[in-house]
Amino acid sequence: MNLITKDPKAQSDTAHTGHPTPLTYFKIALILSITTAIEVGVFYIEWLGHGIIPVLVILSGLKFGLVALFYMHLKYDSPLFSWFFFGGLALATSVFIAVLGLFKFFVAQ
Amino acid sequence: MLEAGADPHGENSEHTTTGLNHRKLLMWAFLGSDCMFFGTLIGTYLVSKGRSLVGPYAVDVFDIPVTSVSTFVLLMSSMSMVLAYAALTRGSLKGFRIWIASTAIMGMTFLSFQVFEFYEFANHEVHFKCSTPISDLTEHERTFIDKCAGQDASHEVEEQHGLTPRTNLFGTTFFVLTGFHGAHVTLGVVWLLSLLFYSFRGGVTAKRNLDVDLAALYWHFVDVVWIVIFTVVYLFGVFPGF
Amino acid sequence: MISLTIPIPKRPTHPTGIWNWLTTIDHKRIGILYGVTAFILFLTGGIEALYMRAQLATPEAEIVSPEVFNQLFTMHGTTMIFLAIMPMGTAFFNYIIPLQIGARDVAFPRLNAFSYWTFLAGAIMLKSSWFLGGAPNAGWFGYAPITGVPYNPGHGIDFWILSLQILGIASLAAAFNFVVTIINMRAPGMSLMRMPLFTWMTFVTSLLLILAFPVITVALIELMFDRFYGANFFVPAAGASPLLWQHLFWIFGHPEVYILILPAMGIISEIIPTFSKKPLFGYPVVVLSGVVIAFMGWMVWSHHMFTVGLGPVANSVFALTTMAIAVPTGVKIFSWMGTMWRGSIHFSTAMLFSVGFVALFIIGGLSGVMHSSAASDAQQQDTYFIVAHLHYVLFGGSIMALLAAVYYWFPKITGRLMSESIGKINFWLTFIAMNLTFFPMHFTGLDGMPRRIYTYGTEMGWDLWNAVASMGAFLLAASILVFMHNVVRSYRKGEISGSDPWDGRTLEWSISSPPPEYNFAEIPVVETRDPFWAQKRDSVATARVGGGSGEGEHDIHMPQPSYWPLVVSIGLLIGGYGLIYNVAVAVVGGAIALIAVYAWSFEPVNEPEEH
Ligand SMILES: [Cu+2]
Numbered sequence: 007m008n009l010i011t012k013d014p015k016a017q018s019d020t021a022h023t024g025h026p027t028p029l030t031y032f033k034i035a036l037i038l039s040i041t042t043a044i045e046v047g048v049f050y051i052e053w054l055g056h057g058i059i060p061v062l063v064i065l066s067g068l069k070f071g072l073v074a075l076f077y078m079h080l081k082y083d084s085p086l087f088s089w090f091f092f093g094g095l096a097l098a099t100s101v102f103i104a105v106l107g108l109f110k111f112f113v114a115q
Numbered sequence: 116m117l118e119a120g121a122d123p124h125g126e127n128s129e130h131t132t133t134g135l136n137h138r139k140l141l142m143w144a145f146l147g148s149d150c151m152f153f154g155t156l157i158g159t160y161l162v163s164k165g166r167s168l169v170g171p172y173a174v175d176v177f178d179i180p181v182t183s184v185s186t187f188v189l190l191m192s193s194m195s196m197v198l199a200y201a202a203l204t205r206g207s208l209k210g211f212r213i214w215i216a217s218t219a220i221m222g223m224t225f226l227s228f229q230v231f232e233f234y235e236f237a238n239h240e241v242h243f244k245c246s247t248p249i250s251d252l253t254e255h256e257r258t259f260i261d262k263c264a265g266q267d268a269s270h271e272v273e274e275q276h277g278l279t280p281r282t283n284l285f286g287t288t289f290f291v292l293t294g295f296h297g298a299h300v301t302l303g304v305v306w307l308l309s310l311l312f313y314s315f316r317g318g319v320t321a322k323r324n325l326d327v328d329l330a331a332l333y334w335h336f337v338d339v340v341w342i343v344i345f346t347v348v349y350l351f352g353v354f355p356g357f
Numbered sequence: 358m359i360s361l362t363i364p365i366p367k368r369p370t371h372p373t374g375i376w377n378w379l380t381t382i383d384h385k386r387i388g389i390l391y392g393v394t395a396f397i398l399f400l401t402g403g404i405e406a407l408y409m410r411a412q413l414a415t416p417e418a419e420i421v422s423p424e425v426f427n428q429l430f431t432m433h434g435t436t437m438i439f440l441a442i443m444p445m446g447t448a449f450f451n452y453i454i455p456l457q458i459g460a461r462d463v464a465f466p467r468l469n470a471f472s473y474w475t476f477l478a479g480a481i482m483l484k485s486s487w488f489l490g491g492a493p494n495a496g497w498f499g500y501a502p503i504t505g506v507p508y509n510p511g512h513g514i515d516f517w518i519l520s521l522q523i524l525g526i527a528s529l530a531a532a533f534n535f536v537v538t539i540i541n542m543r544a545p546g547m548s549l550m551r552m553p554l555f556t557w558m559t560f561v562t563s564l565l566l567i568l569a570f571p572v573i574t575v576a577l578i579e580l581m582f583d584r585f586y587g588a589n590f591f592v593p594a595a596g597a598s599p600l601l602w603q604h605l606f607w608i609f610g611h612p613e614v615y616i617l618i619l620p621a622m623g624i625i626s627e628i629i630p631t632f633s634k635k636p637l638f639g640y641p642v643v644v645l646s647g648v649v650i651a652f653m654g655w656m657v658w659s660h661h662m663f664t665v666g667l668g669p670v671a672n673s674v675f676a677l678t679t680m681a682i683a684v685p686t687g688v689k690i691f692s693w694m695g696t697m698w699r700g701s702i703h704f705s706t707a708m709l710f711s712v713g714f715v716a717l718f719i720i721g722g723l724s725g726v727m728h729s730s731a732a733s734d735a736q737q738q739d740t741y742f743i744v745a746h747l748h749y750v751l752f753g754g755s756i757m758a759l760l761a762a763v764y765y766w767f768p769k770i771t772g773r774l775m776s777e778s779i780g781k782i783n784f785w786l787t788f789i790a791m792n793l794t795f796f797p798m799h800f801t802g803l804d805g806m807p808r809r810i811y812t813y814g815t816e817m818g819w820d821l822w823n824a825v826a827s828m829g830a831f832l833l834a835a836s837i838l839v840f841m842h843n844v845v846r847s848y849r850k851g852e853i854s855g856s857d858p859w860d861g862r863t864l865e866w867s868i869s870s871p872p873p874e875y876n877f878a879e880i881p882v883v884e885t886r887d888p889f890w891a892q893k894r895d896s897v898a899t900a901r902v903g904g905g906s907g908e909g910e911h912d913i914h915m916p917q918p919s920y921w922p923l924v925v926s927i928g929l930l931i932g933g934y935g936l937i938y939n940v941a942v943a944v945v946g947g948a949i950a951l952i953a954v955y956a957w958s959f960e961p962v963n964e965p966e967e968h
Contacts (some may be wrong), residue, residue, distance in 0.1 A: 094147025098154025152571035
């Protein structure tokens, strides 16, 4: 169970510090901005209907993941940190999806 | 209220079982815990969705373009934060100060947007022409349709009907959820400004960067929570039939 | 050094007397503070229970009014869970965990002091409600909407909300501290699978706590907004579902019962092997069951809500998950029995209490499996059968284990043995009285006697068993007096124990009793499970457990005492009362806490000149 030691694989676009360069951060920021623009844009496209829901969930999940992995350095840091964070996140998500299910939230009104 | 622990070597200590710093581990455990905190608030919001008995509702008050702008500002503040940390570890104290100041300013901009938004919602006005087809009116606006009785089609109904935590279940769950997020942002701004002032007293250096690292993690967390809130509360909030 | 503009009192580098206790950040002293405080609060919760048993001893009694009875059961439950069992567990976490993992303190000593003072602040706040217009009266789970202002206009519920919030801060701070301590401060060689079971269960409990408490924190915040600011979270008239409160409460509440019982299981898993002279049977499986229990604890909360009408599918799912969770629990019981099997058992008082735990916990577990069936639970919900079940697991379980822990670790803490002869009287009295009190509740419960009623008519036919239960309760109080007598007597003139009176297995027995301030003169190197035992038995050549004289005592830098944790807690206490009575006072309390947090974060762990 080697949860704790650092991932030895060197990342392609990282400097010697093991962290990405400012250029990577700019690229991420660009993706985040474009994704937000797409989210708002998709939102005004009415022909998607209910298909908009999974699209928006995936797009915001992408943004969430980029910030967590790169800006919060989870991709480069100890996996133990990821266990704490994504563990809490997964628990919160699954428990409250179950609660919403019990409140018949997913049954079409 | 964080401290370096019983280990006198303190900062960036390698003298721990895992080689990880105590405070950084604490920070991640806290963020995992805070996921449950916001999970519960968002869960409450969703459970209560559609149960309000009176308006105004999300469709009546939300202004997606405005909130998109404040969302963009908060996203960019995350980039600025990560650049502040990168500048510090490179040894550029000047770069660190510029970027952390701009992060704090963007945080305050986001908060101003939120204050503006709360104020707008609290003073929300129902405003429509009596000539509008009923299918184009929101559910809330329709409850004012009797104001058109005996008036000609060009008459405009104008009613002050604000949204507060007391108005309805939507107001309660919306303000408390976004309010607690705003409180997190406020704490983050105070933290960032404290670090900025601390850097002028020599408390923040390229080697002593852990305080900045921890503040950055907190700041990014506040950002990802907003990413979820923007989609789940705002975009889904005005989406018809959801 | 940083010079702040506000005048800061000089740091208490070598305080004496009361200041020593007020500013201590030594985990052992904080452990003692936790233990003594929690025991006093346990007595207050016991007195509340005795009032109720006196009222219920005979039909149509008028010892307390119905209003006071409601406050009594609410305060009894809240006290025993949050002010007695949890902090008594924390007392042992504090004292024992750093010793078991070979550390000199916890990871955040000042945060640890803050946890204790904040716990005390929450306790003062909750208990003071008795004298400030009436205690909370909505049951320990405070179901909506009876906690709403229309049904509960007094301040009782406000005290309940705010004190639980303050206690939550204390528990969370402690849990973060222990998670980091256990991950990060283990002695070299102590891998996860070499950790003592008590350390393991503390770790699991702390993880549960940091994930479960935010849920109740949010639920209480929501209730607070409803009560203080007229919000609508749980107001049915505004369309809200009061069931949401039940869900949030039990999403927290079921993990909470494991927060109460897992430390007890950890304690038992230390004591039984020691007095059976055998290593724990199936160590990896016991660890795994603890982890599985904690994980599955998140999937069962609706078994508290079988009668609210969730529908057959939901009820069946939660019934199945609840039944499934009995499996890892059963595994643990078999491994304790397997440990005793063919062991050379020495029935010390600590061992008696541990075996008593196993027996009573089995009874409580079996009645738990009975109401895991939704159909059966429909007959048992809100009856005394549930009261019987929960007292078998919490008194027969948690409290028996905590008493065992006192008998087991008292020599380490004080350097003196507790009297075994009084201890045996103590055990048998507790064991008999406990069954006398709670077993009859199975009968009255199945006979339909509801919980939380303040009296009953003689025609119901419940007179006999209620009289027996009340007798048992007073006998139980007598057994606690015997326990107190034993503690005080042994503390004064108990036999000197030496460092290792039980032929202990774990590292805490390798150092003197009581341990020196720095615990280990030299940090031990661990090469096996039960390291101290291995060293004594096989004299593992390279094991360097305890002893050693690498560095002199004066070379060890311990973190220094601090005022600030205490000041932050005082600020929180003032803030709590302020929210109830006067917002200006709340602002003052908040400002005190904030200033103290700043002073704290600029205060180094050690003054540089001391190095
Ligand atoms: Cu349960």
